[in-house]
Amino acid sequence: MRSLGSLNHYFWKYKYLFFSGLICIVLSNFFAIYPARIIQQLVDAVIDQILINQLFLGTPQYGALIRQSVILTSYFALLMLAMALLKGVFMFLMRQTIIIMSRHVEYDLKNAIYSHYQKLHTGFFKANSTGDLMNRISEDVGRVRMYIGPAIMYTSGLIILFLLVVPIMFSTSPKLTLFVLMPLPIMSIAVYLVNSNILRKSEKVQQQLSRISSFVQEAFSGIRILKAYNRLEHFGLEFDKETDEYQKRNLELVKFNAIFFPLIMLLIGFSTLLAIYVGGMEVAKGNISPGVIAEFIIYVNMLTWPMAMIGWVTSLMQRAAASQIRINEFLHTAPEIVNHNQEVYPVNGKIEFNQVNFTYQETGIQSIKDLSFQIEPGETLAILGRTGSGKSTVAELLNRFYDPDSGNIHIDGKPLAEHNIYLMRKETGYVSQEVFLFSDTIYNNIAFGLHDMNYSKEEEEKLVIQAAKDADVYDNIMGFKDGFQTRIGERGITLSGGQKQRITIARAIIKQPKILIFDDCLSAVDTETEEKILQNLVRIMKGKTCILISHRISTVKMADKILVLDHGSIAEQGTHQELMLQKGIYFDLYQKQLIEDQQEMV
Ligand SMILES: Nc1ncnc2c1ncn2[C@@H]1O[C@H](COP(=O)(O)OP(=O)(O)OP(=O)(O)O)[C@@H](O)[C@H]1O
Numbered sequence: 001m002r003s004l005g006s007l008n009h010y011f012w013k014y015k016y017l018f019f020s021g022l023i024c025i026v027l028s029n030f031f032a033i034y035p036a037r038i039i040q041q042l043v044d045a046v047i048d049q050i051l052i053n054q055l056f057l058g059t060p061q062y063g064a065l066i067r068q069s070v071i072l073t074s075y076f077a078l079l080m081l082a083m084a085l086l087k088g089v090f091m092f093l094m095r096q097t098i099i100i101m102s103r104h105v106e107y108d109l110k111n112a113i114y115s116h117y118q119k120l121h122t123g124f125f126k127a128n129s130t131g132d133l134m135n136r137i138s139e140d141v142g143r144v145r146m147y148i149g150p151a152i153m154y155t156s157g158l159i160i161l162f163l164l165v166v167p168i169m170f171s172t173s174p175k176l177t178l179f180v181l182m183p184l185p186i187m188s189i190a191v192y193l194v195n196s197n198i199l200r201k202s203e204k205v206q207q208q209l210s211r212i213s214s215f216v217q218e219a220f221s222g223i224r225i226l227k228a229y230n231r232l233e234h235f236g237l238e239f240d241k242e243t244d245e246y247q248k249r250n251l252e253l254v255k256f257n258a259i260f261f262p263l264i265m266l267l268i269g270f271s272t273l274l275a276i277y278v279g280g281m282e283v284a285k286g287n288i289s290p291g292v293i294a295e296f297i298i299y300v301n302m303l304t305w306p307m308a309m310i311g312w313v314t315s316l317m318q319r320a321a322a323s324q325i326r327i328n329e330f331l332h333t334a335p336e337i338v339n340h341n342q343e344v345y346p347v348n349g350k351i352e353f354n355q356v357n358f359t360y361q362e363t364g365i366q367s368i369k370d371l372s373f374q375i376e377p378g379e380t381l382a383i384l385g386r387t388g389s390g391k392s393t394v395a396e397l398l399n400r401f402y403d404p405d406s407g408n409i410h411i412d413g414k415p416l417a418e419h420n421i422y423l424m425r426k427e428t429g430y431v432s433q434e435v436f437l438f439s440d441t442i443y444n445n446i447a448f449g450l451h452d453m454n455y456s457k458e459e460e461e462k463l464v465i466q467a468a469k470d471a472d473v474y475d476n477i478m479g480f481k482d483g484f485q486t487r488i489g490e491r492g493i494t495l496s497g498g499q500k501q502r503i504t505i506a507r508a509i510i511k512q513p514k515i516l517i518f519d520d521c522l523s524a525v526d527t528e529t530e531e532k533i534l535q536n537l538v539r540i541m542k543g544k545t546c547i548l549i550s551h552r553i554s555t556v557k558m559a560d561k562i563l564v565l566d567h568g569s570i571a572e573q574g575t576h577q578e579l580m581l582q583k584g585i586y587f588d589l590y591q592k593q594l595i596e597d598q599q600e601m602v
Pocket residue numbers: 126360361362363365366367385386387388389390391392393394433520
């Protein structure tokens with residue numbers, strides 16, 4: 001439960017809502033209790049009145065006495081009505097304060113978690129699944145809200161009710177009080193046990209439900225593979241199994257749910273029974289008036305629900321505490337990459353790697369070994385190498401998604417870690433190997449690169465069109481019915497692999513950055529388109545430092561310098577001509593690709 005302590009500052013932040021909520025709880029309870037006293041007086045008064053009336057039966061005063069009785073009961077009835085109204089008003093206000101406070105805290109907490117997520121390093125997102133991140137920001141926050149809202153509201157309601165009711169009961173009849181209160185603790189424990197089971201079972205139902213949704217999601221996003229491999233029937237059977245399990249778990253839950261209300265009713269009935277039985281004996285002995293029995297039955301009914309709530313609230317709090325631990329675990333994860341520099345300055349684009357070593361922590365694979373190279377501003381460096389040789393890792397290090405384990409990376413003579421990371425990323429156009437586009441229009445996907453640059457609408461439009469032309473995707477886009485406004489992704493059209501790659505190129509070059517990094521971004525386009533894009537890039541890359549990563553000689557041969565990577569270190573380097581003369585890996589690759597290209601032509 002200690003983990004919930006980290007939420008205390010929120011009570012202080014919303015102190016006005018919190019304290020006015022507590023006042024409303026006190027008032028609504030007061031107006032709930034007071035009618036019991038009125039009923040006791042009413043019952044006693046009516047009994048007296050009946051006795052008196054009977055004495056005067058047949059006399060001329062009888063009519064007047066009956067009228068008096070009617071006035072008396074109407075007076076009590078009006079009083080009860082007023083009390084009920086007041087109670088209702090304060091209950092309304094109690095929810096309007098405490099529950100609203102809990103919604104505010106939920107909002108704050110979600111925002112705090114989201115903005116913290118965003119600060120975390122890329123490795124964190126590799127180590128934790130997206131589903132887990134989503135759960136902590138939605139379900140876990142929801143459970144914590146149940147503590148801030150309903151749990152606090154019911155607990156303080158119960159405490160206040162006890163403080164108000166029990167002294168009244170004791171002062172009226174200590175013996176009767178002890179008897180009617182006896183079953184209540186038993187009920188709390190029983191409700192707690194039943195409710196913990198309900199929560200455990202419903203969690204299992206929930207887990208199965210998310211299994212079903214991810215099953216369905218995967219099946220339908222891979223529907224083409226399922227059809228192509230004739231696996232529809234098999235998946236149908238698998239789905240049956242999952243839903244069977246779901247039904248089984250739900251039926252178990254229903255069993256416990258079915259016990260819950262009868263159990264409470266049984267215990268309320270038991271207390272009522274005791275109130276009538278013990279109360280009746282007390283009345284017979286002349287210790288209390290009959291009205292007191294009516295009063296006590298009302299108290300019992302009033303106390304049982306909150307007592308049942310103790311069990312419910314306890315399990316809510318346990319769940320909230322467990323959720324808060326999970327939330328805190330992520331909130332207390334410190335970002336590994338922190339920006340210490342807020343300055344804005346021009347970037348020239350000189351890049352140096354000095355004996356850089358890097359190992360991915362999650363896999364323990366050392367993907368960069370003792371790597372050193374230099375690129376002068378405006379130069380183009382190509383990185384070639386077999387799959388898994390560490391090419392993409394170089395790009396990730398340059399984006400500072402990770403920091404090297406040893407050695408250092410300098411930009412313009414200054415260590416990358418001392419640069420303003422946001423400025424560096426703004427001045428870097430990065431096309432990642434993995435194509436990612438947002439489910440939005442093509443226009444917005446390309447203009448995404450321009451964020452923060454204060455262009456007018458017309459200028460922006462011109463730039464988007466120019467970038468699309470440079471990436472050689474303009475004609476494709478104009479071929480769609482909606483042009484640049486075509487939606488892509490989930491509910492839009494599906495682009496071909498090459499079209500997607502070219503849109504990501506347009507997104508990177510639109511902002512005219514000082515440093516361009518293209519990670520295997522021409523792998524899905526044919527050689528003719530590649531040639532066209534490369535020609536455009538020569539113009540765009542003028543005055544910019546560029547890193548071209550590829551498997552293909554055709555992409556890299558025009559570079560000022562070519563690195564051939566092997567197992568994270570440089571195997572060969574030089575210009576196309578120099579490497580051809582060396583007759584090493586590069587030369588072999590050239591021969592092979594030449595043959596492949598010739599075969600393609602035939
Ligand atoms: N995020 C990661 N976590 C753990 N290991 C990784 C990660 N990314 C890459 N690796 C590993 O690091 C090594 C180098 O990977 P890298 O992606 O840099 O290769 P690459 O040269 O770009 O290959 P490809 O040509 O196939 O794109 C590989 O062995 C890979 O398994």
